[in-house]
Amino acid sequence: MGMGKSSTTVRFAAVGDLHVTKDSAGKLRGFLAQASDAADALLLCGDLTDYGTAEEAKILADELSAVSVPIVAVLGNHDFETGTPEVVCATLKKAGVRVLDGEACEIEGVGIAGVKGFAGGFGRGSLGAWGEPAIKAFVQEALHEAMKLESALAKLRMRRRIALMHYSPVLSTVQGEPAEILPFLGSSRLEEPLLRYPVDAVFHGHAHRGTIEGQTISGVPVFNVARPLLLRKHPDRPPFRLFEVPREPADEQELVAAK
Template sequence: MALSEKIRLAAVGDTHCTKSSAGTLRSFFAQANEAADILLLCGDLTDYGLPEEARILAEELAHISIPIIAVLGNHDYESGKQDEVCKILSTVGVKVLDGEACEVHGVGFAGAKGFAGGYGRRALGPWGEGVFKAFVNEALQEALKLESALAKLRTTQRIALLHYSPIEATVQGEPLEIYPFLGTSRLEDPLLRYPVTAVFHGHAHRGFPEGKTVNNIPVYNVAKPLLTRTYPDRPPFRILEIPVSEPVPL
């Protein structure tokens, strides 16, 4: 016998915390804390990947009582201080995933930053100059990180956390010229081999809020600027409720 409970996820990306953000995000995170059981942060947590920015973000998150799971974004790598950023955020309980998996409240989470490269037949191939091969290899390595994390999960409900988009549908609305830099369908491949309940990503500030993989997994673009513009009447985070089976106490 099992008792079915619902876990509420609040997901947002692209908070872009700067040195002047102190006090500006605390009430927003407090709203997420009240609305959900787990907070998911989908990259570009900081604006320049600076430890000073990470410390301010940590202070803004310090009063959150629910678990926080995150992945980094391209902005968090800008200054080459991503490891320090992760350490600072960990002091307030943020679990940053980079090819790892974790389980919280009976839900499994697999996370990776992801990378660029384009979609479908227009995806960049590993041919020609070495720099192009290296670019494609980075996308492949990030896809392998996601696949490795997904393979570790044994929960019924599984969530994939990314910064870059695995599908074209959620970047639509951005200029066509930058589609290849917003994500790649190489990130979709692991989701076909290890299906999940839902995928969350950020990065595409002017994209579309939701789409589906080819095997009908819902994908949510939770870039904060997009959610702010699309849903002006509510806080800019995405709430998803999922059922989780818990054993009944004897």
């Protein structure tokens, strides 16, 4: 592994919005291999395919074969477009990817909670579950995703934790997008579980023209790692975000697990 393992930190490479199409074959492998060399694990923040087709999922799985570290992913709205997100999931799982949808997993002592998330707006502009059934159903979807995130976070017993999603939990990282669409880029309801269950960092995608970094009300860093955004902001670097978490001593990890 290029940079070698660090005895003091666990390194994560995070990117979302790969938007794999049938023409993507061979085009992502290079930067995915770089991410793999730089990190202990790769985090994928949804919109992994462009239309959620079996063909795109297969091409994505082939591209991911360049990665030699654990891969943890959540799906995005594009992965649902064809109506068969379970096909995308199954193809990724067969390729060894851990796909989280309200579940948690652990990488080298760091807990990861993952969920797609949903839209609905931020702060006082959040859509309320009031009026027509369609509005109530829309808001219920956002609440449901927030509950899934909460239950995933609640399962994590370790000290170091990361939240992975596609939609943003905060307004700050979607700033830069047209004002008219901001309520459709995420929801403050996703921020609430993060206030109850503190994490070291949050990664999301979706907002291609958003802002690279923001934070929750409680000061947790939130990173927008949509690949088109990273490519535009740092054209000189491979499009992924590296994030380091202090490595907990092994005996501490066991202690926490035993509790």
